[in-house]
Amino acid sequence: MGNETDTLLDLMRPNPLLIVLSGPSGVGKDATLKRMKELGYPFHFVVTVTTRPKRPGEVEGVDYHFISMEEFQRMLESGELLEHANVYGNYYGVPKQDVREALARGEDVLLRIDVQGAATIKKVVPDGVFIFLAPPSMEELIRRLRRRKTESPERLERRIRIAREEMKALPNYDYVVINRDGRLDETVKQIAAIITAEKCRVHRRRIEL
Amino acid sequence: MGNETDTLLDLMRPNPLLIVLSGPSGVGKDATLKRMKELGYPFHFVVTVTTRPKRPGEVEGVDYHFISMEEFQRMLESGELLEHANVYGNYYGVPKQDVREALARGEDVLLRIDVQGAATIKKVVPDGVFIFLAPPSMEELIRRLRRRKTESPERLERRIRIAREEMKALPNYDYVVINRDGRLDETVKQIAAIITAEKCRVHRRRIEL
Numbered sequence: 323m324g325n326e327t328d329t330l331l332d333l334m335r336p337n338p339l340l341i342v343l344s345g346p347s348g349v350g351k352d353a354t355l356k357r358m359k360e361l362g363y364p365f366h367f368v369v370t371v372t373t374r375p376k377r378p379g380e381v382e383g384v385d386y387h388f389i390s391m392e393e394f395q396r397m398l399e400s401g402e403l404l405e406h407a408n409v410y411g412n413y414y415g416v417p418k419q420d421v422r423e424a425l426a427r428g429e430d431v432l433l434r435i436d437v438q439g440a441a442t443i444k445k446v447v448p449d450g451v452f453i454f455l456a457p458p459s460m461e462e463l464i465r466r467l468r469r470r471k472t473e474s475p476e477r478l479e480r481r482i483r484i485a486r487e488e489m490k491a492l493p494n495y496d497y498v499v500i501n502r503d504g505r506l507d508e509t510v511k512q513i514a515a516i517i518t519a520e521k522c523r524v525h526r527r528r529i530e531l
Numbered sequence: 532m533g534n535e536t537d538t539l540l541d542l543m544r545p546n547p548l549l550i551v552l553s554g555p556s557g558v559g560k561d562a563t564l565k566r567m568k569e570l571g572y573p574f575h576f577v578v579t580v581t582t583r584p585k586r587p588g589e590v591e592g593v594d595y596h597f598i599s600m601e602e603f604q605r606m607l608e609s610g611e612l613l614e615h616a617n618v619y620g621n622y623y624g625v626p627k628q629d630v631r632e633a634l635a636r637g638e639d640v641l642l643r644i645d646v647q648g649a650a651t652i653k654k655v656v657p658d659g660v661f662i663f664l665a666p667p668s669m670e671e672l673i674r675r676l677r678r679r680k681t682e683s684p685e686r687l688e689r690r691i692r693i694a695r696e697e698m699k700a701l702p703n704y705d706y707v708v709i710n711r712d713g714r715l716d717e718t719v720k721q722i723a724a725i726i727t728a729e730k731c732r733v734h735r736r737r738i739e740l
Binding site: 454492495496497498499512514516518520524527 | 662663704705706707708720721724725728731
């Protein structure tokens with residue numbers, strides 16, 4: 323066991339995790355994240371940059387960093403984005419430095435991102451924890467998309483079509499959490515359990531026996 | 532998505548789990564299991580058969596099935612044991628039928644077993660969830676073994692030597708949970724989180740998209 327005065331607790335402290343929360347448009351990623359923040363979960367929540375217009379109730383620097391197309395271009399060209407995507411004609415990007423600094427401080431990083439973005443992150447950080455938030459059924463997902471009154475019928479139809487496609491990415495994820503209507507706290511508890519469990523995974527520990 | 536009236540919830544119900552809780556002698560496997568039973572966790576707790584004498588406070592059919600060497604031989608020869616081991620000269624065995632019936636009823640099965648036994652189970656059921664209960668340090672493990680006043684000094688020394696060997700099996704497990712002194716409920720919570728997480732694992736779901 324080497325030096326027995328070193329405790330196993332110290333020898334086996336896991337590295338901080340990069341947790342990727344994704345799933346189809348309308349499934350409730352934002353609401354889930356908001357609830358985790360409210361409950362005070364000790365994660366570093368990455369704030370994505372986006373060129374899409376702010377929706378009612380969204381707060382700059384909390385929900386997203388809302389930036390201009392010019393600023394997005396600049397960040398992209400100078401390599402400041404870990405990942406970026408074009409979703410429904412709007413651009414989204416993950417600021418690399420934010421993630422890197424949080425991990426360096428030993429904080430677990432939680433990243434809410436669309437399915438396209440998650441696929442890119444998976445290539446760059448295969449050791450991340452990939453969680454797919456799924457609806458209880460496709461009908462329920464469509465109901466949720468309809469409930470959003472912010473969109474034109476054409477955009478809604480397109481969103482539904484894309485959401486169906488996004489569902490097909492599920493088998494590429496590590497975990498699936500079903501986000502049932504009115505059961506947000508159950509969803510959050512399952513995500514928390516996944517993170518607790520991942521910290522107990524033997525392959526994540528620097529074991530020195 | 533096939534028939535959309537089938538909900539994802541139904542399509543993705545996970546199969547019942549076989550959870551193996553192991554770890555070195557003295558780490559607190561029995562106490563952990565007892566606490567999980569007290570808290571009413573909905574597992575099928577397998578009762579191991581053993582030829583070792585009953586310790587003070589142990590209850591037949593709850594802690595173990597205490598059987599004679601002759602009965603053990605009979606079960607072994609008729610193929611009724613999923614696994615068996617000789618630990619400190621005593622025989623232990625896991626009744627196959629008990630495990631099989633519980634899984635068939637859709638119940639998650641929790642099996643507390645020594646490190647030797649877990650290695651055998653791993654070969655038979657590689658898809659099981661293998662949890663290693665570890666002490667915070669080797670000193671603490673030795674302290675716990677000494678606290679048991681039921682043994683002669685020679686048996687204690689042997690037990691310590693074997694416990695050191697048993698610690699080396701840790702890298703073969705899926706998860707490690709550190710059982711800290713006076714923190715049994717934390718240990719139990721981590722085990723529960725691991726089971727919740729495993730039920731969310733994509734590869735355990737029968738996904739039919």
